[in-house]
Amino acid sequence: MSAFIETRGLKFAYEDADGVRHTALDGISLSFERGEFTAILGHNGSGKSTFAKLLNMILIPDEGEIYVDGKLVSSHEEPDEDTVFEVRRRVGMVHQNPDNQIVASVVEEDVAFGPENLGIPPEEIRARVDGALDAVGMRKYALSSPSHLSGGQKQRVAVAGIIAMLPECIIFDESTSMLDPSGRREVMDTILKLNRERGITIIHITHEMEEAALADRVVVFSEGRVCLDGKPGEIFSRAEELRAVSLDVPQSTALLYELRGLGVRQLPETPDAGACARHIRDELLRLGALPLHGGDANG
Amino acid sequence: MAEIRLEGVSYTYGRGTPFEAHAVKDLTLTIEEGKITGIIGHTGSGKSTLVEMLNGLIKPDSGRVMLDGEDIWADKKKLRSVRFRVGLVMQYPEYQLFDETVRADIAFGPHNMGLSEEETDERVREAARFAGVGEELLDKSPFELSGGQKRRAAVAGVMAMRPDVLVLDEPAAGLDPKGRASILSGIREYSGATGASVVIVSHSMEDMAAYCDRIAVLADGGLAMYGTREEIFARRDELRAIGLGVPLITDIAYELSSLGVPLGDDIYTVRGVAESIAKLIKERER
Numbered sequence: 001m002s003a004f005i006e007t008r009g010l011k012f013a014y015e016d017a018d019g020v021r022h023t024a025l026d027g028i029s030l031s032f033e034r035g036e037f038t039a040i041l042g043h044n045g046s047g048k049s050t051f052a053k054l055l056n057m058i059l060i061p062d063e064g065e066i067y068v069d070g071k072l073v074s075s076h077e078e079p080d081e082d083t084v085f086e087v088r089r090r091v092g093m094v095h096q097n098p099d100n101q102i103v104a105s106v107v108e109e110d111v112a113f114g115p116e117n118l119g120i121p122p123e124e125i126r127a128r129v130d131g132a133l134d135a136v137g138m139r140k141y142a143l144s145s146p147s148h149l150s151g152g153q154k155q156r157v158a159v160a161g162i163i164a165m166l167p168e169c170i171i172f173d174e175s176t177s178m179l180d181p182s183g184r185r186e187v188m189d190t191i192l193k194l195n196r197e198r199g200i201t202i203i204h205i206t207h208e209m210e211e212a213a214l215a216d217r218v219v220v221f222s223e224g225r226v227c228l229d230g231k232p233g234e235i236f237s238r239a240e241e242l243r244a245v246s247l248d249v250p251q252s253t254a255l256l257y258e259l260r261g262l263g264v265r266q267l268p269e270t271p272d273a274g275a276c277a278r279h280i281r282d283e284l285l286r287l288g289a290l291p292l293h294g295g296d297a298n299g
Numbered sequence: 300m301a302e303i304r305l306e307g308v309s310y311t312y313g314r315g316t317p318f319e320a321h322a323v324k325d326l327t328l329t330i331e332e333g334k335i336t337g338i339i340g341h342t343g344s345g346k347s348t349l350v351e352m353l354n355g356l357i358k359p360d361s362g363r364v365m366l367d368g369e370d371i372w373a374d375k376k377k378l379r380s381v382r383f384r385v386g387l388v389m390q391y392p393e394y395q396l397f398d399e400t401v402r403a404d405i406a407f408g409p410h411n412m413g414l415s416e417e418e419t420d421e422r423v424r425e426a427a428r429f430a431g432v433g434e435e436l437l438d439k440s441p442f443e444l445s446g447g448q449k450r451r452a453a454v455a456g457v458m459a460m461r462p463d464v465l466v467l468d469e470p471a472a473g474l475d476p477k478g479r480a481s482i483l484s485g486i487r488e489y490s491g492a493t494g495a496s497v498v499i500v501s502h503s504m505e506d507m508a509a510y511c512d513r514i515a516v517l518a519d520g521g522l523a524m525y526g527t528r529e530e531i532f533a534r535r536d537e538l539r540a541i542g543l544g545v546p547l548i549t550d551i552a553y554e555l556s557s558l559g560v561p562l563g564d565d566i567y568t569v570r571g572v573a574e575s576i577a578k579l580i581k582e583r584e585r
Binding site: 042096152181209210251252254258259262263264273274280281287288289290 | 318341440446447472473474476477478502505543544546548550551553554555558559560569576580582583
């Protein structure tokens with residue numbers, strides 16, 4: 001396996017109005033495989049968003065390097081324009097606020113904006129726009145005005161705009177945090193579909209533990225460093241360490257964790273409501289804490 | 300302390316244009332005195348319009364907004380005092396911080412109310428305590444604070460007016476879990492200590508279950524449900540039908556009940572459900 005994106009010892013500090021430097025990233029070395037879906041968690045101010053901005057070359061690191069597809073693209077030296085252009089096409093980014101990233105007054109024109117800037121011939125743009133709108137389930141809104149769309153729909157349009165540039169990786173920087181529950185679900189379904197059906201590498205920055213549980217891998221940032229990195233089940237079994245860095249675990253995992261001292265076995269994965277309830281029922285039967293009745297008790 | 304009653308209020312955006320849309324339609328709701336009321340509903344259900352009606356930022360096209368039995372629009376000269384009594388914290392309020400220091404920012408409201416320096420100072424310290432803004436932050440520039448600290452400073456600015464009704468639109472959005480818990484418990488403390496009524500708009504069913512005494516569910520500009528969290532979250536299927544849901548822990552509790560596991564009354568917090576199950580395990584000998 002080859003890493004699609006690799007970062008080595010990334011460091012970055014912001015300078016405040018008095019010229020005092022504040023460390024945002026303090027040596028981040030991570031690699032992301034092609035087709036991998038990674039969720040990044042971390043408290044406010046842990047450096048998650050700074051990391052995303054470095055990957056997208058909105059910022060350049062003070063120290064360390066970023067490699068995309070094996071090629072050095074970013075270091076402390078000012079990058080050349082072609083490299084920035086190339087990286088932004090291959091590694092797209094969806095931001096937090098759905099209202100801040102739509103540029104056109106018709107959905108399909110907004111989606112066409114990226115490929116037009118790449119100098120793609122018109123007939124191919126047409127095909128790409130249609131394909132991208134299909135991929136996010138927004139084709140029937142192609143001629144609508146973005147201002148009449150819900151937050152989840154606007155984010156899907158923003159995703160389509162990126163897909164039209166045929167990226168290999170998409171970074172979602174808290175792109176679900178301003179949405180209502182159904183908007184979140186729409187965006188998460190879109191992420192999973194792009195990852196599974198098109199093999200697009202996903203880096204999803206979020207505060208929602210339930211969303212992170214859907215990823216292949218969870219990376220936890222704290223104070224500008226990586227403090228945990230593993231499969232969601234492994235990460236969420238470490239409730240105390242997560243709470244120590246201002247995070248939490250999904251309620252299903254939290255419930256099992258509360259019961260661990262009483263002989264209830266933990267699960268390797270983060271279960272949904274039904275699986276969690278069935279596991280607890282089975283454990284209660286095993287522990288003799290539930291009278292056996294009916295035919296549904298198969299221990 | 301105060302009660303707000305919305306009586307059959309309606310509001311339409313863009314009246315007379317092709318984009319005319321009913322934001323709120325014939326809605327009647329009482330914000331009960333001293334209670335924390337949660338408002339939930341999907342985007343476009345009318346939540347923000349409702350919130351802006353509570354302190355007179357939006358005037359309903361029809362219907363009345365009654366603050367302690369008085370129509371707030373009856374005498375326009377009194378509207379200013381309504382806005383002091385009903386404090387509104389908008390979404391992402393940290394973008395509205397503007398003063399040189401956090402202290403000056405929090406003091407802006409009390410100053411505007413014409414309070415003395417001493418009183419203002421006391422209000423600032425009290426509000427900072429409720430909102431979880433540490434003393435050491437008060438003399439810093441708001442721009443030096445972290446996202447979570449800025450949010451708390453903005454909430455403190457409204458608390459410093461000591462409103463009888465504190466209305467917050469998504470106060471915890473975008474914060475990490477610890478930040479969410481800290482701001483929401485500060486709001487509850489404010490209500491407990493001052494007797495103020497509180498209205499919280501949120502997308503998080505978990506937060507609603509953990510912090511609210513009453514829940515109002517909006518759908519298509521109308522009131523779809525109103526009641527205690529027990530009453531609201533018992534209607535799981537209806538909530539799902541309008542694109543909402545119940546907290547994950549409540550979902551698990553319902554699944555457990557259907558599998559024949561008896562639980563206690565608190566099926567809204569992890570601790571409550573864990574205690575019921577722990578009791579079953581500990582009592583198995585008997």
